[in-house]
Amino acid sequence: MLDLAFVRANLPLVEEKLRARGADDAVLADFATLDAERRTAITEAETLKAQRNALSAEFGKLKREGADTTAISEKSNSLKAQTEALEAAASAADDKLRDLLVALPNLPQDTVPEGRSEHDNVCFKTVGHPPTFDFPAKPHWELGVDLGILDFDRAAKISGSRFVVHFGSGARLERALANFMLDLHTREHGYAEVLPPTMVNSKSLFGTGQLPKFAEDLFHCDDKGPFTELADNDHWLIPTAEVPVTNLFRDETIDLTKGPLSFCAYTSCYRSEAGSYGKDVRGMIRQHQFQKVELVKFTRPEDSAIQHEQLTRDAETVLERLGLPYRRMLLCTGDMGFSSSKTYDLEVWLPGQQTYREISSCSNFESFQARRANIRFKDPGAKKSEYVHTLNGSGLAVGRTYLAILENYQQADGSIRIPDVLVPYMAGETVISKQQLGRAL
Secondary structure: OOOHHHHHHOHHHHHHHHHHHOOOHHHHOOHHHHHHHHHHHHHHHHHHHHHHHHHHHHHHHHHHHOOOOHHHHHHHHHHHHHHHHHHHHHHHHHHHHHHHHHHOOOOOOOOOOOOOOHHHOEEEEEEOOOOOOOOOOOOHHHHHHHHOOEEHHHHHHHHOOOOOEEOHHHHHHHHHHHHHHHHHHHHOOOOEEOOOOOEEOHHHHHHHOOOOOOHHHOEEOHHHOOOOOOOOOOOEEOOOOHHHHHHHHOOEEEOOOOOOEEEEEEEEEEOOOOOOOOOOOOOOOOOOEEEEEEEEEEEOHHHHHHHHHHHHHHHHHHHHHHOOOEEEEEOOOOOOOOOOOEEEEEEEEEOOOOEEEEEEEEEEOOOHHHHHHOEEEOOOOOOOOEEOEEEEEEEEEHHHHHHHHHHHOEOOOOOEEOOHHHHHHHOOOOEEOOOOOOOOO
């Protein structure tokens, strides 16, 4: 959420930044009027309170002298009614301003290129070379089904579309990838591992920016009835571990004197994909349930830019250790997420589809989420606390890494070679060959 004082002092700049994002800057058309009404009502209410205080002193004097206080009592009651009306008007304007600010996306940093869609994103760098095969490359949904490690039909039978069942070496590969990523981030990159709940309340989703704007993209549990307002005791399935990990410190003041707090979490994630029906219906690109290793940082404002670069490098290291070709894209203003001020997407090469696909999105939210979730820090000796800056990124999406390995490490006979760094996590298995359903490896 944007700071009211900042918007008030920089209204033309905020309108310009919103236009750059493709947002409707008309939402700010009433801002100046509402803000002026609120401030005027507060000022007038304070003036009337001062008048009532003066009358109260005069009332006491008259009463002690035994004089008639009827007129002064009537005037005091009138001032009280006027004050209450002004306070109600100020409160109503305040609520409208808050609703307006809650609906505004974050403002892009000056280093973010202006653009309307993904076609305007800028390639920051390309790492590795797409593999060449002397046979036609297959997509992962053919490779996995032929090997007996992926089953979309049985998943559809038990859960519906956009689910998959992993069998045998495929299930082991998913687990191996998660353990490899967690070990890398905790042992070499300095993240503390955390295992959070995968169900959160609506206040948590508000804190990270999913609610109220993106409710249709989420799975809401109806154990507490339909969603009507932000609550502490309702339940939603998480779209990413960013939500519970960021909200660990909601309404807290944290200690950043020794540097940023860095966490990694491996969880299942759930998304309704409400806006993607008809897109990527084959394979594992858009699933309702998927696993992800998430990286989350809490940092001081002056450190967030360099920490954003570091978090992105930490995610890139996973791809490099796995030998997967990728590129880093700097998202344009029109393609960034609602809460982000700057985002890098990592896109992995998929030879079976002859295209790059997003495998990680690494974002700096600056104080946007911290303001919504009330997460602060305070320096020793400082008079007041400040909002932290939050950052997060996938390190990586396990399912998309899985399918990238299937497509990049496929062999002529349809088997899959295991990347060297994963062999210890695969109990020494170096190649995934055709599996027998229900038979131990």
